[in-house]
Amino acid sequence: MRSSVNLSHYKRVMGQGTKARKFLLWFLLIIILALSFKASQIDIRAFIDGMPHALSLIKEMFPPDFTRWKRIITLTAETISVGFWGTFLGILVSVPLGIFSAKNTSPNAVIYNTSKELVNLLRAVPNIIYALIFVTTIGIGPVAGVIALMLATVGLLGKFYAEAVESIDPKPVEAIEAAGSHKLSVIRHAVFPQVFPLFMGYNLYALDHNIRAAMALGLVGAGGLGIELFTQMRSFNYQKVSAILIVMLIIIIAIDRVSAYLRKGIIEGTLFSANKFRDYVLMAIVAAMAFISIYFIPVDLKEIVYGLPRIWEFLSNMFPPERSDIPRYIWLMLETIAIGICGTFFAIVISIPLGMLAARNVTHSPVISNAAREITNFLRGIPDLVFALVFVAAVGLGPFAGVLALALHTAGFLGKFYAEAIENIDPKPVEAVEATGARFLQKIIHAVFPQALPLFNSYNLYILDRNIRAATILGVVGAGGIGFELIMSVRLFEHQRTATLIIIILITIMAVDRISAYLRKKVV
Amino acid sequence: MKWQGHGNAVPLQKEAKMLEMESIHKRFNGAEVLKGVDLKVKKGEAVALIGPSGSGKTTLIRIINGFVVPDNGRVVVLGKEIDYRKRDELRQMRRRIGMIYQLFNLVDRTSALDNVVSGALGRMDRGFELISSTIGLFSREVRERAMELLSFVGIEDKAFERVDRLSGGQKQRVAIARALMQEPEILLADEPIANLDPKTSQKIMELLTKTNREKGITIITVLHHLKSVRDHSHRVVGLKDGEICFDGRTDCLTREHLSSIYGFAGEYECAAA
Ligand SMILES: Nc1ncnc2c1ncn2[C@@H]1O[C@H](COP(=O)(O)OP(=O)(O)O)[C@@H](O)[C@H]1O
Numbered sequence: 048m049r050s051s052v053n054l055s056h057y058k059r060v061m062g063q064g065t066k067a068r069k070f071l072l073w074f075l076l077i078i079i080l081a082l083s084f085k086a087s088q089i090d091i092r093a094f095i096d097g098m099p100h101a102l103s104l105i106k107e108m109f110p111p112d113f114t115r116w117k118r119i120i121t122l123t124a125e126t127i128s129v130g131f132w133g134t135f136l137g138i139l140v141s142v143p144l145g146i147f148s149a150k151n152t153s154p155n156a157v158i159y160n161t162s163k164e165l166v167n168l169l170r171a172v173p174n175i176i177y178a179l180i181f182v183t184t185i186g187i188g189p190v191a192g193v194i195a196l197m198l199a200t201v202g203l204l205g206k207f208y209a210e211a212v213e214s215i216d217p218k219p220v221e222a223i224e225a226a227g228s229h230k231l232s233v234i235r236h237a238v239f240p241q242v243f244p245l246f247m248g249y250n251l252y253a254l255d256h257n258i259r260a261a262m263a264l265g266l267v268g269a270g271g272l273g274i275e276l277f278t279q280m281r282s283f284n285y286q287k288v289s290a291i292l293i294v295m296l297i298i299i300i301a302i303d304r305v306s307a308y309l310r311k312g313i314i315e316g317t318l319f320s321a322n323k324f325r326d327y328v329l330m331a332i333v334a335a336m337a338f339i340s341i342y343f344i345p346v347d348l349k350e351i352v353y354g355l356p357r358i359w360e361f362l363s364n365m366f367p368p369e370r371s372d373i374p375r376y377i378w379l380m381l382e383t384i385a386i387g388i389c390g391t392f393f394a395i396v397i398s399i400p401l402g403m404l405a406a407r408n409v410t411h412s413p414v415i416s417n418a419a420r421e422i423t424n425f426l427r428g429i430p431d432l433v434f435a436l437v438f439v440a441a442v443g444l445g446p447f448a449g450v451l452a453l454a455l456h457t458a459g460f461l462g463k464f465y466a467e468a469i470e471n472i473d474p475k476p477v478e479a480v481e482a483t484g485a486r487f488l489q490k491i492i493h494a495v496f497p498q499a500l501p502l503f504n505s506y507n508l509y510i511l512d513r514n515i516r517a518a519t520i521l522g523v524v525g526a527g528g529i530g531f532e533l534i535m536s537v538r539l540f541e542h543q544r545t546a547t548l549i550i551i552i553l554i555t556i557m558a559v560d561r562i563s564a565y566l567r568k569k570v571v
Numbered sequence: 572m573k574w575q576g577h578g579n580a581v582p583l584q585k586e587a588k589m590l591e592m593e594s595i596h597k598r599f600n601g602a603e604v605l606k607g608v609d610l611k612v613k614k615g616e617a618v619a620l621i622g623p624s625g626s627g628k629t630t631l632i633r634i635i636n637g638f639v640v641p642d643n644g645r646v647v648v649l650g651k652e653i654d655y656r657k658r659d660e661l662r663q664m665r666r667r668i669g670m671i672y673q674l675f676n677l678v679d680r681t682s683a684l685d686n687v688v689s690g691a692l693g694r695m696d697r698g699f700e701l702i703s704s705t706i707g708l709f710s711r712e713v714r715e716r717a718m719e720l721l722s723f724v725g726i727e728d729k730a731f732e733r734v735d736r737l738s739g740g741q742k743q744r745v746a747i748a749r750a751l752m753q754e755p756e757i758l759l760a761d762e763p764i765a766n767l768d769p770k771t772s773q774k775i776m777e778l779l780t781k782t783n784r785e786k787g788i789t790i791i792t793v794l795h796h797l798k799s800v801r802d803h804s805h806r807v808v809g810l811k812d813g814e815i816c817f818d819g820r821t822d823c824l825t826r827e828h829l830s831s832i833y834g835f836a837g838e839y840e841c842a843a844a
């Protein structure tokens with residue numbers, strides 16, 4: 048019963064246009080990828096040659112050497128303290144700035160636009176760059192780290208707060224305004240109660256993020272465990288390195304879990320309801336740590352005051368920015384972008400199987416999915432700069448080490464995100480395809496992927512954005528990109544060069560941020 | 572691969588057994604959902620499965636295509652006893668059984684044609700065909716067959732439309748085409764019209780009947796709409812509290828039977844009365 052339906056007719060009418068567009072998109076993607084591979088010196092041979100080296104390096108790490116445990120504990124406390132201080136000061140600045148940069152609570156358009164752009168600018172600068180600047184101006188030590196994290200926190204929280212305030216229910220605000228109250232009391236009584244849980248959630252997120260970041264800040268001398276890691280790495284004491292890595296990993300993973308748990312409880316309003324005792328204990332621990340960090344490990348804020356003139360000197364020495372090397376810097380920036388693209392590509396390649404294994408509705412085996420989850424936790428737990436440090440030792444200085452570092456660290460994020468996306472898909476179509484007698488992979492590709500793909504793409508774009516940003520500072524440990532020039536210019540007090548480099552980095556990051564946000568809106 | 576049309580109207584009397592279920596028991600968390608169900612279905616029959624919510628209809632249907640494993644009892648599908656532990660055997664069996672769902676269960680964001688073509692996946696389970704179909708490459712033959720089926724169900728003009736943009740009735744048509752793509756010998760339908768308006772329901776039931784008549788495919792449909800039961804099935808199986816309490820020709824179903832199944836007779840006008 049062959050019917051007269053003409054497939055090619057329909058294809059001409061309806062299928063062809065989108066197909067051509069798709070083809071073009073893939074073509075462009077492959078070209079960009081090929082160019083990025085070339086620019087970031089992806090080298091399978093170097094990878095294969097580096098493997099034995101990396102393995103022997105890992106072997107040399109065992110058994111971990113905890114003989115300097117006193118120093119490790121001191122530095123760990125310092126790291127956590129830097130994280131708390133940075134978050135605490137960041138919150139203090141972010142509350143007014145967030146309210147000023149929210150449309151519905153800002154006093155006027157000038158303040159609104161100024162504070163909004165200020166927040167955007169603060170967010171665009173990677174925290175390592177802040178740290179680098181403050182280490183050279185106010186000196187090596189935790190204070191530089193605290194200020195760096197504070198500024199980065201304001202960039203992050205300022206935006207989150209503003210978005211939270213803008214999304215509130217206007218009715219209670221109107222009611223209190225109608226009673227003729229002062230603007231401040233409107234904010235206090237109508238706005239604040241609504242946004243408080245969201246703010247708390249964001250604060251916890253910032254804290255988690257900052258303690259993680261504080262681990263790496265030491266690499267440029269801004270206090271904490273990082274400096275010890277860097278020193279031991281450079282003197283090839285791999286057993287001491289592994290001891291530090293283990294401590295870092297434990298702390299980061301513990302904080303990640305506690306923060307995720309508390310945030311979930313705060314946002315869903317389930318905190319202190321189901322498992323009261325545990326919730327109070329967790330809250331008490333976080334509060335105690337905050338208190339200890341801020342009260343007993345005081346950061347000498349006087350240093351900031353003494354440093355102010357030097358910061359001013361630093362800033363004024365930046366002008367006019369050096370112009371002669373701009374073309375070379377732009378090439379380096381392109382190499383940096385290439386590192387970000389390749390790192391993201393390999394992260395995706397790793398995360399697709401990892402995410403599927405971690406998704407409980409795909410594997411149906413708790414052993415496998417938990418193991419895959421632990422792998423993502425591990426990868427997320429090691430900062431990319433630390434990975435870069437290790438890969439530089441394994442495959443040599445250069446962008447390839449950076450690519451590997453970004454790929455592994457962000458596979459920890461993507462793998463987790465993918466797994467969550469897959470777990471949230473509608474199981475009904477999957478069963479329907481399984482009911483046709485499809486095999487496992489057929490089912491995954493035809494019923495699971497089409498559902499998860501828009502989310503995957505959105506996450507990929509987010510990670511790409513993040514990786515290009517991160518690639519700008521990989522040069523700090525010799526893993527390619529523009530960061531090496533940056534750190535050299537800072538160390539050599541060539542402030543005008545530093546200015547040029549920072550401007551190029553900022554323009555790139557802001558552009559990538561906009562493009563990524565635009566595309567993410569389109570794919571979902 | 573060879574496409575063969577089926578002859579018209581397979582005679583009812585033909586004794587070929589499509590399905591035999593013997594003393595099927597199933598418990599969920601201690602509650603006995605099926606309490607020893609026996610059911611035999613012959614080739615070409617159109618069976619309506621009725622019964623109140625929670626009586627175990629869906630469970631019974633899902634035992635037939637292996638998504639629920641019975642606690643004990645024997646299930647013979649197409650002459651072969653199902654061994655629920657053997658995954659590949661189960662898969663091979665699913666290839667020959669089509670399934671239609673209340674909520675259509677289409678893969679959103681893909682086109683109607685993509686959905687229909689996925690019905691051929693189970694058949695393309697070896698060698699080169701397995702690889703090409705897995706990555707989404709289907710032969711011209713398969714795609715043309717899918718177009719034919721879309722025109723059989725009456726929506727060939729929507730072939731390249733994303734299914735999430737279709738109406739409920741159109742979605743169910745795509746789902747039927749997908750099931751037919753399998754070239755099934757049995758078609759199971761679990762409340763296929765429960766989410767559709769009366770007019771669309773009527774059309775979908777007509778389509779299922781057409782499938783049963785023209786293609787000779789045995790159909791087992793879970794239905795709540797009693798007029799559809801009367802108009803579109805040869806035989807009715809009534810399930811109550813996990814037990815079959817009526818099994819006979821549609822025209823033998825009386826008000827009394829219905830009130831014993833549902834507790835009241837509803838709007839059913841009995842053909843036999
Ligand atoms: N997977 C399951 N797990 C636990 N209970 C189930 C499951 N599937 C069905 N049940 C229970 O079995 C009973 C019968 O369900 P079902 O077969 O869906 O009935 P029907 O389709 O006739 O409405 C219901 O009480 C339902 O809650």
Ligand SMILES: [Mg+2]
Pocket residue numbers: 628629630761
């Ligand atoms: Mg049901």
